[in-house]
Amino acid sequence: MKAFAKRRLDSWALITIILLLLYLVFMVYPVGNLLIQSVIDKATQTFSLDSFIKFFSKPYYLSTLFNSFKVSISATLLALLVGTPLAYFFTAYRIKGAKVLRILIIIASMSAPFIGAYSWILLLGRNGVLTQLIYSISGIMPPDIYGFTGILLVFTLQLFPLIFLYASGALKNVDHSLMEASENMGCIGIKRFVKVVLPLITPSLLAGALLVFMRALADFGTPMLIGEGYRTFPVLIFNEFLSEVGGDDSFAAAIAVVAILITTAVFLVQKIIARKKSFTMNALHPMTPKELKGIKKVFVYLFSYGVVGLAVMPQCYVIYTSFINTKGMVFQSGYSLDSYISAFETLGNSIQNTILIPGISLVIIILMAVLIAYLSVRRRNAATSLLDILSMIPYIVPGTVAGIALLSAFNSGIFGSGVLAISATMSIMVVALVIRRLPYTIRSSVAILSQIPISIEEAALSLGASKMKTFFKITIPMMASGIISGAILSWVTMISELSTAILLSTYKTQTLSVATYTEVIRGNYGVAAALSTILTVLTVISLLIFMKLSKGEDLSI
């Protein structure tokens, strides 16, 4: 094995070590620190499980867990129920305006959930326009939007696009001949969908469902705004942490650990199911959309346009209200740009931050993702495998938990030493975004790299290019287009990120989404609407660039 000993000491080995160190400092240490905190009694500095006992023995705490599960599972099921047929309609039938609808669906999925929640309150809340309208027409008060119903509504409309995208991707790989074969055997319509199509796309649906479930479980802004008495787990973590700062942080840590355990379990269960059901499909002749007739056509159009309409309605309404004259929580008559003027006056920094923080994060993410993908695809060994595993951990750490872990780890520097005391700076927000978004970018980079035959890089080496030169002149350029479109998607999710930003940002480092949230809470609805509109515009522009660059390729989220 002499040959290997020598090879390992190349520049890639150095990069591996640096990356491992980064993970050690910015992820293993904070999460480990949290774990330790959760089992240490602050007063006596000894091992104790009191915090866990406290959590599991009080119905008040346990009920949040139950609530979270209930609403997340319901939202996942509903998202499946809405997203799957929609994807099927779009694939199997010719629908006028499908292209625009598709873009709208993507836009709807990319906005911050809490904005949806806020908008639904404006529409269907106690003083909502629709509530008033329905009341004045029918004389009956429509059912209450707050609590479980509201969260479920917002989650479903926000998250069904994920199912839609996953299912569309899978349906693209279902061969037309399969559809015809089942038709020959007399299996058509809904029966064919259930018996033939559904089993084929189940693995993708499962993957999508996991994503929906995880997002619903971890979302903090929506239940905070629209949940009222219906307290979910992330809300509990957030409240406990804020109220416990400086006091008994062991309890907050314990709740965070419970959250990680739960997401880990869900993640593993999904992995096991997915492995059992996985098979690869590749369609030579994908389904071609068919023309629709009669009552079926009416139904399909109503469903498609109805769902998409509901999904984009909150966004549109917020944009609309941003132009109304507003005083506090009350919309006045007449239109103006006043909300925008006061938004720019009071919150100049947050727009810069919204571009700067995700921007810096993106550069770091791309660099690290490409390096890690390269190491784990092309240089597999014990160290790079470890790196691979470490890089996947953030999948199972909910945003709020990540925020808490980073805060308590770096509040007074590493191990309280004052080194890297970055808790109130922009750096910690960059770190948080990088950690949370990196796994997705790594995964897509790995997929891209696996498609590139290794012999192309070998050709460069054989022609005398060094390893680094080969990487930068051959590998990177070949990966570029895929990475760029992935990066834009990351960018879009980062600019509307709330759950860690709300914990980590200060007035100086606050982003648009934090500012919007704060304004909503403060009751400055005009400013909130203006800020949210700016955020939406940023998102839409980014998505349009993405679509231009990726030329209709699949979205991978």
Added chain:
Amino acid sequence: MSKIKIEKALKKYGDHTVISSLDLDIRDGELFTLLGPSGCGKTTLLRMIAGFNSIEGGDFYFNDQRINDMEPSMRNIGMVFQNYAIFPHMSVRQNVEFGLKQRKMDRKEITERADRFLKLMQIEEYADRMPENLSGGQQQRIALARALVIEPDVLLMDEPLSNLDAKLRLEMREVIRTIQKNVGITTVYVTHDQEEAMAISDTIAVMNHGVLQQIASPKEIYHRPSNVFVATFIGRVNIMDGRYDHESRILRLEGGYEMAYEAGFDSQKVLVAIRPEEFEMSQKVGGLHGVVEDAVFLGLNTHYHLRLDNGERVEVIKVSSMEESYMLGEDVYLKILSEKINLFNEDGSVNLLMSI
């Protein structure tokens, strides 16, 4: 400009041994061909020489320098990959110039050299196109130009002509041969086209299951194959059971044919390898009797398939002529040109004529 020496090479993928203890000497400046069936380890061996495969054991030398631990980029090799490995994000010209740029030549010389090789490979008209829309054959020629243009010490080619039509293949074969000879590049050439191997090689190594069966000149490989595998892999051959009797100096074939045969080994069962052109066929009674079952006219030659009395089928090649031809179902008699045939021991592993 270097000779290659391989001693006791060992290659494993996991627990699966693909090459075990392989020895090889390649002379400076020769065109050395690795010939063998699919999956026998040709690409694997080539990649070990190039430095892209790990080496589980043994030593590799260029001249006297051990290269086991040398970076591929330092070996001054040119490689043509089985799947071309064209850089998709560079134009045809940029692909060809890539290696020259690494060598820090001046711009003018780079352009001149690239032009020359683009022309040689007949792809100058595509020089400024991106490779993705070019045909397989065109891409293959880019790969050839890219490897040849740097005039490496060692040229490694993995089925470099597999995707070209017959005419282009002949032309490119000539181009490779000429450049290789003029510059004196030691070349390892992988193919499973035996005719190509015959035409181009100084030396051929026939490989099976990761073991070199024979290393020799094309002529020798054809006329004195070292075992039955080589005999059947190179050209066509009829293998018949027989027995050699040393006392009476007679070789008896299973089908009842006898002939005088002088050989220096003991009486034993043998396998007799007779190439189709090593028969003499006529209507005159006498010799091995057979019936014509099939005749394929190929211009210069006609191939006949005969059924012998013992049920075996043999293939016979005769130079075609207007006067002489045989009908299906016709009775014919074969004589064997005993000076050309090969005899193998019973399990076919040793050529008895070579072991003396």
